Amino acid sequence: MQYTREELVKIEKELSTQYKHFVKANLNLDLSRGKPATSQLDLSNELLDKLNSYLSDSGIDARNYGGLEGLPECRKLFAGLLDLDTEQIIIGGNSSLNMMYDNMARLCLFGTRGEKPWKMYEHEGKRVKFLCPVPGYDRHFAICEKFGIEMVSVPLTGNGPEMNIVEKLVAEDSTVKGMWCVPLHSNPQGVCYSDETVNRLASMKTAAKDFSIFWDNAYAIHHIYEEVSLRNVFDAAKEVGNENRIYYFFSTSKVSFPGAGVALIASGLDNIAEIRETMSVQTLGYDKINQLRHVQKFETAQAVLDHMKLHAKDLEPKFSLTLHKLEAELKECGFASWSSPRGGYFISLYTFPGCAKDVFKLAEQVGVKLTKVGATFPYGQDPEDSNIRIAPSYPSLKELDIAMDVLCLCVKLATVSKLLNRT
Amino acid sequence: MQYTREELVKIEKELSTQYKHFVKANLNLDLSRGKPATSQLDLSNELLDKLNSYLSDSGIDARNYGGLEGLPECRKLFAGLLDLDTEQIIIGGNSSLNMMYDNMARLCLFGTRGEKPWKMYEHEGKRVKFLCPVPGYDRHFAICEKFGIEMVSVPLTGNGPEMNIVEKLVAEDSTVKGMWCVPLHSNPQGVCYSDETVNRLASMKTAAKDFSIFWDNAYAIHHIYEEVSLRNVFDAAKEVGNENRIYYFFSTSKVSFPGAGVALIASGLDNIAEIRETMSVQTLGYDKINQLRHVQKFETAQAVLDHMKLHAKDLEPKFSLTLHKLEAELKECGFASWSSPRGGYFISLYTFPGCAKDVFKLAEQVGVKLTKVGATFPYGQDPEDSNIRIAPSYPSLKELDIAMDVLCLCVKLATVSKLLNRT
Numbered sequence: 001m002q003y004t005r006e007e008l009v010k011i012e013k014e015l016s017t018q019y020k021h022f023v024k025a026n027l028n029l030d031l032s033r034g035k036p037a038t039s040q041l042d043l044s045n046e047l048l049d050k051l052n053s054y055l056s057d058s059g060i061d062a063r064n065y066g067g068l069e070g071l072p073e074c075r076k077l078f079a080g081l082l083d084l085d086t087e088q089i090i091i092g093g094n095s096s097l098n099m100m101y102d103n104m105a106r107l108c109l110f111g112t113r114g115e116k117p118w119k120m121y122e123h124e125g126k127r128v129k130f131l132c133p134v135p136g137y138d139r140h141f142a143i144c145e146k147f148g149i150e151m152v153s154v155p156l157t158g159n160g161p162e163m164n165i166v167e168k169l170v171a172e173d174s175t176v177k178g179m180w181c182v183p184l185h186s187n188p189q190g191v192c193y194s195d196e197t198v199n200r201l202a203s204m205k206t207a208a209k210d211f212s213i214f215w216d217n218a219y220a221i222h223h224i225y226e227e228v229s230l231r232n233v234f235d236a237a238k239e240v241g242n243e244n245r246i247y248y249f250f251s252t253s254k255v256s257f258p259g260a261g262v263a264l265i266a267s268g269l270d271n272i273a274e275i276r277e278t279m280s281v282q283t284l285g286y287d288k289i290n291q292l293r294h295v296q297k298f299e300t301a302q303a304v305l306d307h308m309k310l311h312a313k314d315l316e317p318k319f320s321l322t323l324h325k326l327e328a329e330l331k332e333c334g335f336a337s338w339s340s341p342r343g344g345y346f347i348s349l350y351t352f353p354g355c356a357k358d359v360f361k362l363a364e365q366v367g368v369k370l371t372k373v374g375a376t377f378p379y380g381q382d383p384e385d386s387n388i389r390i391a392p393s394y395p396s397l398k399e400l401d402i403a404m405d406v407l408c409l410c411v412k413l414a415t416v417s418k419l420l421n422r423t
Numbered sequence: 424m425q426y427t428r429e430e431l432v433k434i435e436k437e438l439s440t441q442y443k444h445f446v447k448a449n450l451n452l453d454l455s456r457g458k459p460a461t462s463q464l465d466l467s468n469e470l471l472d473k474l475n476s477y478l479s480d481s482g483i484d485a486r487n488y489g490g491l492e493g494l495p496e497c498r499k500l501f502a503g504l505l506d507l508d509t510e511q512i513i514i515g516g517n518s519s520l521n522m523m524y525d526n527m528a529r530l531c532l533f534g535t536r537g538e539k540p541w542k543m544y545e546h547e548g549k550r551v552k553f554l555c556p557v558p559g560y561d562r563h564f565a566i567c568e569k570f571g572i573e574m575v576s577v578p579l580t581g582n583g584p585e586m587n588i589v590e591k592l593v594a595e596d597s598t599v600k601g602m603w604c605v606p607l608h609s610n611p612q613g614v615c616y617s618d619e620t621v622n623r624l625a626s627m628k629t630a631a632k633d634f635s636i637f638w639d640n641a642y643a644i645h646h647i648y649e650e651v652s653l654r655n656v657f658d659a660a661k662e663v664g665n666e667n668r669i670y671y672f673f674s675t676s677k678v679s680f681p682g683a684g685v686a687l688i689a690s691g692l693d694n695i696a697e698i699r700e701t702m703s704v705q706t707l708g709y710d711k712i713n714q715l716r717h718v719q720k721f722e723t724a725q726a727v728l729d730h731m732k733l734h735a736k737d738l739e740p741k742f743s744l745t746l747h748k749l750e751a752e753l754k755e756c757g758f759a760s761w762s763s764p765r766g767g768y769f770i771s772l773y774t775f776p777g778c779a780k781d782v783f784k785l786a787e788q789v790g791v792k793l794t795k796v797g798a799t800f801p802y803g804q805d806p807e808d809s810n811i812r813i814a815p816s817y818p819s820l821k822e823l824d825i826a827m828d829v830l831c832l833c834v835k836l837a838t839v840s841k842l843l844n845r846t
Contacts, residue, residue: 064680101706105532260710281524285518287516
């Protein structure tokens with residue numbers, strides 16, 4: 001839609017009046033992090049009940065030392081759930097992020113598949129690079145930054161990363177050692193990788209022998225509107241003998257309890273042997289009682305999937321409200337575009353270039369906390385100053401309703417100000 | 424005691440007959456690892472009961488993300504128990520070994536207190552060194568080996584490491600970056616550091632600015648025969664401004680459940696800020712529900728200490744039986760000496776030089792598993808082939824009785840064979 005300057009001045013006045021109303025309201029709302037709501041946590045309260053037995057079905061006493069790879073029953077449960085082989089899974093502690101960090105630390109310190117440790121490149125004046133589909137997950141980027149790994153942004157399309165670019169980069173440069181992928185309901189776009197994308201990632205020729213994909217399938221079973229099927233990356237990789245290219249991560253943080261769930265890593269068997277060797281120095285094993293709790297609560301993969309339907313039921317009204325508000329408030333004026341995820345935890349909003357930081361500030365000033373602008377890009381720099389990640393899960397519907405009113409208003413106000421060259 | 428060759432031949436014959444008896448018995452006993460017995464695990468079964476509330480006293484929902492340093496209530500509980508400041512404690516996951524490994528990885532990758540990362544020394548053709556009081560804990564040595572850190576053995580006396588040697592080494596060599604200490608009921612000797620030792624460790628002049636003591640107080644409250652008090656290492660360090668020299672580790676692995684307890688690191692506040700910064704990239708936080716379980720079960724430091732008395736009651740007959748057997752079987756012949764620990768999990772046995780491996784083999788052949796000889800020394804090399812670590816906790820009293828008969832017999836048999844020059 002096109003406005004005359006006169007119209008814009010008038011709209012700005014109206015918006016400012018509305019904004020003043022929110023200033024007085026003393027709000028304290030948070031759309032910034034993908035935290036499950038209390039009502040979602042309640043779905044798993046059975047995990048807090050008395051443990052049926054401290055013995056696993058295979059007779060392991062979960063209360064004592066041992067079992068580096070995790071309880072066999074727990075590995076089996078997740079193998080069934082994620083269509084993986086039991087032997088390729090190691091159950092870790094409470095956090096898949098921690099397993100990603102540990103895996104990166106291991107590769108930097110000790111290397112993999114006979115290649116030299118990634119940390120060694122520094123001393124040759126070189127830097128290891130990782131491809132980062134953007135926008136993406138801030139905590140992935142933070143790991144790269146911490147380890148001094150140079151991040152190379154790759155555009156994310158509706159089918160996954162722009163593969164022509166990816167294939168060229170990995171083929172030409174042997175210091176491109178890896179890539180982040182959130183293949184289902186990506187954070188923050190909600191993108192689901194197509195079969196073709198998965199096949200190309202698994203089979204592409206890479207200059208680095210130790211090229212590694214960090215396959216963070218955080219939202220593997222976190223469908224809301226419809227079940228999306230993802231090509232099994234190991235099936236694709238096995239066809240070309242590339243199973244060890246993939247480090248697959250998953251956790252129950254958004255299935256059972258965030259921070260008190262169970263995380264896992266899966267990979268080719270050579271990698272699993274390497275990881276196991278390092279882990280045997282790092283720990284005597286992770287918390288098997290919590291693994292057993294999860295096995296006893298869920299029992300079968302189907303039970304986990306049924307449980308996820310309850311989560312979807314809780315999340316759906318929040319996503320629908322958010323999308324409805326965006327549609328109602330921002331479609332006509334055309335001041336923003338947004339993603340329409342089928343699952344996951346986020347909706348990705350695009351303002352006009354140069355407006356996102358202003359929106360953030362305006363919202364902050366009336367007590368609505370948004371994800372920091374730029375967080376969805378490497379080094380915290382959104383080159384367009386346009387992307388805002390909306391996390392609708394944590395607030396109540398009532399709070400979300402107000403927060404979205406504020407957000408839409410702030411988008412309009414920032415855009416009009418920009419159009420009037422006021423900022 | 425001195426024997427003639429004739430006497431030795433006669434003794435050997437008798438011992439061989441006894442040994443054959445055990446060969447037929449088809450034993451399967453294990454004295455190798457410091458695992459609590461099932462009866463000890465039962466002491467903490469309340470932790471498996473329904474959680475009272477998922478809210479901490481300060482109102483934190485333990486089921487959701489957040490709280491990197493751990494629940495305030497949990498930090499406070501351990502501060503009281505270990506005479507530390509709450510602010511200097513970070514609660515981690517289920518394993519203090521994991522926290523030691525992570526801390527070593529952090530120092531190797533990123534360095535500390537403005538000094539360069541320890542991994543950098545490799546590229547100058549230098550090696551970082553750690554002092555290792557011997558005999559010591561095999562898993563400490565494994566961490567050094569994994570990170571390519573050169574281990575320098577230091578003799579352990581009844582009061583702790585031989586401080587004249589330690590002081591000389593750390594003063595002269597700036598690549599001596601650290602030291603392992605198990606200051607109470609050390610593994611495997613049961614040595615408790617004297618106040619003087621603690622003071623000297625805390626205040627000694629070190630060539631390396633980033634010299635760091637890994638203070639593994641694994642057996643801080645694990646007294647069996649008598650309570651031994653240890654000089655607070657931070658009190659000693661504060662007097663000379665060296666709080667950041669100390670990384671203090673503790674866990675409830677042998678208080679509640681091994682592998683399902685709670686671990687912590689404590690240090691000077693500068694270090695805590697550094698650790699926190701790295702942790703904020705590594706994880707969103709550790710399992711607060713398990714922290715809350717421990718807080719709700721124990722409530723007070725005194726309750727933990729009372730609980731440890733129940734462990735002592737379980738362990739005391741096993742330690743007494745072990746010591747009694749050694750006394751009865753090996754004192755008169757003088758073929759071995761051993762430690763008399765006041766707590767902890769181990770008794771350290773010394774055979775005549777060159778006999779320990781033979782004892783291990785003889786015991787193994789009749790189904791009694793001992794800790795691998797050499798495991799208590801860096802690189803798995805006992806220069807005297809003499810030290811055997813006895814872990815009496817896991818077997819039942821009845822099993823221990825037989826296992827100790829076998830062990831004592833094997834010591835005698837190996838010694839007599841050695842004296843007769845048969846091996």
